[in-house]
Amino acid sequence: MKRILVTGAGGSPSANFIRSLRAANEEYCIIGTDADKYYLQRAEVDRRYLAPLANDPKYIDFLNYIIEKEEVEFVHAQNDVEVSFLSENREKIKAKTFFPAKETVKILQDKFESFKLWEKAGIKVPKTQLITRDTDLGILLDEMGGSMWLRAISGAGGRGSLPVYDVKSAKNWLDFQEKNGSWNGNFTASELLEPETVTWMSLWKDGELVVAQGRKRLYWELAKISPSGVTGATGTGLTYSSEELDDIARRAVLAVDDKPDGLFGVDMAYDKNGVPNPTEINIGRFFTTHEFFTQAGLNMPEMFVKLGYNESVPVLEKNTNPLPDGLVWIRGMDFLPVLSDINTVDAAVAERDSILEKL
Template sequence: MKKILLTSAGGSAALGFMRSLRKAASDYFFIGCDADKYYLERSEADEKHLIPLASSPHYRNILLEIIEEAKPDMIHTQTDVEVHRLSAMRDDFDRLGIKYFLPDHETIEICLSKFRSYEKWLQAGLTVPATHYLHTPDDLRRAFDQYGSPVWIREDKGAFGKGSLPAESFEEAKLWIDVRKGWGSFTAAEMLDPTSMVTWQSIWHKGVLVVAQTRKRLYWEFGNRAPSGVTGLTGAGVTISDPNVDRIAQQTILAVDPSPHGIFSVDMTYNRVGVPNPTEINIGRFFTTHHFFSEAGLNMPHIFTSIALGGSAPFFEKKINPLPENLVWIRGLDFLPKLSTLEEVEKHEERLQRRLNRIGNTKTP
């Protein structure tokens, strides 16, 4: 039996990770830890432990005590804050013989800062949205002078579109940052197309690419309830294959780490002339809807875990985008996700159009 300790075990990303591994084999046992008692209760882990927040001074000692009791073979997490926290505990895990599969700590530090990542990509000659770090209102005014309106405002660190806003004016952006006490932790960037985004999810082992798959986001779930339209909650995604995306994603990763090791998921947004710009790397974890690929036939969590536990990297005849194009994953609140194809989805529109055409050709009595 393979015992996996998974932190933030009640979240959607952890749920997808567990379901993926259970789809691959029946001998996985999950030790779930979460700082939220309700999330912990809803977790599908076999054994559950409430732990402090990763920011707590007691986090390390409590987690180590659970490790001593449960004796897991491996530890993993699916949240940025705990990727960073667990990365800092490598010496503890090495001492206890616990496996992990993480990039270098410095790589994690760079990727968790959107501005530090931007600087690396700019130095590498990649096309990226021009960005200012906002220490003072003068920095914000310079951003509007340089980029025009709107300007994309977001927090330097944090997932799920944290603090993001397409600000139409200096006054609107300043108020947004003032309310959040965000001077020194926000950035302002030139506006890209927030409706056209792709993610290139990949696993690397000691500098060698194991496998990668591209997904295009079709829409954000609850996007109409967020000021920026970005919620970090993918409503539907579709598999695609684009050599240009493949090339830029690899350049993006190698710009921050010449010898990648672990999970690198590159988020890209297209600019006005159709060039994908890297906006962040989700480092050390899979994106939330990675269960999509597992159900479609590419079980990246199982591949990742097998390598971490000492297995060899599998061989792929096609290691970049091995899944067929136009597979669709549809998800939302309180219903199970659905795997379909773009063709099936578009049939609904075609049927509606035929009805509209018939109505249009019929005189109303």
């Protein structure tokens, strides 16, 4: 039985990872840590420990204490802060981890640095500029075509993001961000793309693609409570494939790392010409709702752990988009997720319209 430590175990991203391991073909003993005393109680683990924050000087010692006490063999994190910490300190962790090169993690946790590499590689990306206190927001807004997307260069869940259409709104939003620390040099302005977004979740080993699967986001859950409409919580996801998407996503990964290892989740948004533009790569972790793929028959966390143990995984007949298009994963607060398909959804719409025509 493999003994796995999952940090941030009480969060939704970790819950999807843990549930996927529970659905695997072998048994796992899963130990969980979380720095939030309330989140810890909901972690779906066999043992749980309240942890200090990753910036605590004793965090490594704490993790190693739990690793030795619980005979942990492998450690995985599902949030950017702990991915960054574990990657940078991987040699000090007394258990296996599975990350790409340290420099790759650093670059991909900085959205502006990754943008520069994609632009250099000739990949279509939204026009983007780093904002400093010397930036003339009026000129910048004109260059972006009268609208632009402001966002922090690091963080998840649409951190600091807002579409703006005038200088006053842009300035007020940036000033508002001072509560989280200076925005100077920590925000970008980008060309405003279309709302349609897609993620290409991929798993690599020694520079070779093991498996990748595309997923469109049909809408953000709780979008109405977010100023930008982006909440970081997918409401419904749809399995989706496209040769163009596959090609751009591969190129986006290889532009940053020519020998990728581990997890690369390429987020893309479509421009007005229908071309998917990379906007970020979530590195070293799965996107939040990856149990979708597991329940549909593609257990990527199981494969990830096996590769982290240097074990072989079954060779897929089709390693890019092995799942059929049109599956949907419908989720929401306090509801168990539902796996369905787009034809079933469309049938309900057709039935309603048919009834209304008769009335």
